Amino acid sequence: EGGSDFISGATLSDKLGLSRTAVWKYVETLRKLGYTIEAQPARGYRLLQVPDRLTPLEVSPLLSTRDLGRTLHHFEALPSTNVQAFELAQEGALHGEVVITESQTAGKGRRGRAWVSPAGKNLAMSVILRPEIPPTRAPELTLVAAVALAETLKEAGANAQIKWPNDVQLDGLKVAGILTELSADTERVHFIVLGIGVNLNTEVSDFPPEVRELATSVAIARQQQVPRALFTAALLTKIEQWLDTWQEEGFAPVRKAWKSLSSILGKDVLVRSDAKELRGVAEDIDESGALLLRVDGRLERVLAGDVEQVRPRKS
Numbered sequence: 001e002g003g004s005d006f007i008s009g010a011t012l013s014d015k016l017g018l019s020r021t022a023v024w025k026y027v028e029t030l031r032k033l034g035y036t037i038e039a040q041p042a043r044g045y046r047l048l049q050v051p052d053r054l055t056p057l058e059v060s061p062l063l064s065t066r067d068l069g070r071t072l073h074h075f076e077a078l079p080s081t082n083v084q085a086f087e088l089a090q091e092g093a094l095h096g097e098v099v100i101t102e103s104q105t106a107g108k109g110r111r112g113r114a115w116v117s118p119a120g121k122n123l124a125m126s127v128i129l130r131p132e133i134p135p136t137r138a139p140e141l142t143l144v145a146a147v148a149l150a151e152t153l154k155e156a157g158a159n160a161q162i163k164w165p166n167d168v169q170l171d172g173l174k175v176a177g178i179l180t181e182l183s184a185d186t187e188r189v190h191f192i193v194l195g196i197g198v199n200l201n202t203e204v205s206d207f208p209p210e211v212r213e214l215a216t217s218v219a220i221a222r223q224q225q226v227p228r229a230l231f232t233a234a235l236l237t238k239i240e241q242w243l244d245t246w247q248e249e250g251f252a253p254v255r256k257a258w259k260s261l262s263s264i265l266g267k268d269v270l271v272r273s274d275a276k277e278l279r280g281v282a283e284d285i286d287e288s289g290a291l292l293l294r295v296d297g298r299l300e301r302v303l304a305g306d307v308e309q310v311r312p313r314k315s
Contacts, residue, residue, distance in 0.1 A: 008044035033057075052120065052228055054100050062233035067096030068127060068243075069236040075099070077119070079106035082181055082195040085126035089183065089191040095130040098236070104197070121201040122217070123232055127194040127239065131247065135184040136288070138192060139303075142166045143258050143289045144246050145178045145194055148238040150261045153198075156231060157222045161263035164282070164291050164307055168198075169263055172309075173216035175199050196235070200226040251287055258285065264307055269293070273305035282307070 012023045027037055027045060034051030050058060056072045063069050071094065078084055078101040085099040103119035117124045129141070146162045153160035153168065153175070160176075161169050168176040179195040199217035207215055218226050246254050259265060264282040271278045271293060280295035291302040 006038075006040065006043040006046045010044075012045065050229075054102060054123070054125075054228055054232055058229040059100075059232050062230055064233075064237050065096070065240045067094075068240045069096065069098045069233070071097040073097065073099045075101040077101060077103040077105060078124075080104065080195075081124050081126040082179060082193050085128050085193045085195070086181060086183070089128045089193060093128050095128065096240075097128045098125055099128075100125040100232070117197060117199075118202065118206050121206065123196070123198040123200055123228060123235075125196055125232065127196070127236070129192045129194055129243070131189060131192065131243070133189055135182065135186070135189055137251075138180070138182050138184065138189055140246070140251050140254065140289050141192055141194060142178055142180050143251075143285075144242050144254050145180070145196065145239060147254055147257045147261060148242045149176055149178065149196065149198070149235065151257075152231070152235045152238045153218065155234065156218060156226060158218045159221075160261070162258060162261045163263050164285065165289070165304070170216050170218070170221045172263070174214055175216050175218060175221070194239075198231075198235075200228055200231060251289070255285060255287070255289070258289075264309060268310050270308045270310050271302050271305040272308070273302070278302065278305075279310065 009020050009023055013020050016023065018026070027039065031037055034053065035047065036049035038046045038048055055074045059069060059072060073084070073088065075084070078099070081099045081101055081104060085093070088097065088099065101124050104117040104124040131141070142165055146166060146168060149168050150160040150162050153170070158170050158175070163169050166178040167174050176196065176198040181193045181195070183190040199215060201219045202217035204212060204220060242254065265284065267282055269280070269282045271291070278293055278295055278300055280293040280300065282291060283294045283299065284292040286292055286301065291307070293300045293302055
């Protein structure tokens, strides 16, 4: 981007095996897609600016992964990347294939809530994974993804923390969510779809009024825009690194990293699940990622629920 060197039309047509006219047509197509390309007689073409988009054209050159994102299915708009990825996986899509969209219109958050993403501002993607694990270990993947996401946000200059089980926060406000969906039989996992939504460049005015008190974006937190393709490539790289660690060394290193990034451990919390409410101190997570809650002296193991931090009770 912003290279100072011109490249001649003749060189481009030689390298690409295209006529000069065909090269010019491709340049025009790229301009329509938002690429700023300068053309000067006798000097040729020069790329000045790349659009903030998430197509393979922008993301692929930035990847340093083995599998993740090497096949990228890009859509201008989708109801849900998870639904699309699930269908592709059922049709045989390979480990590491990614579905990504500029605008998600009916994304699913936890417990059936909506996760809406305005066009061209955020990251909404789903990664198809085919790990060789028993279904009982599938819940660990949410925590693997949360650690990778929090670390990527930290490297992007945002002080992220993880709220159990699958929200990532900045300054106590939700910046990202993770939704894993599973296809398995009793013996083995067929595939897992790892859905990730990150508020990157959302402005306060983009959030519905009822969400403004609860959500934020990386741009709001660090007061500057995030290059989305760069963030996406960095996140896919980080997820792959953590997947490798998890497959080689098990859950222990993930658990250790997760605990260091947690926003709730040691705090008084209220956990609401479908069946009941529990109030206690979030003490730990166990070997499978379940939350261990100290309630009136005894430890309760919580597998799912919404966690809310509360003020400690006066003794």
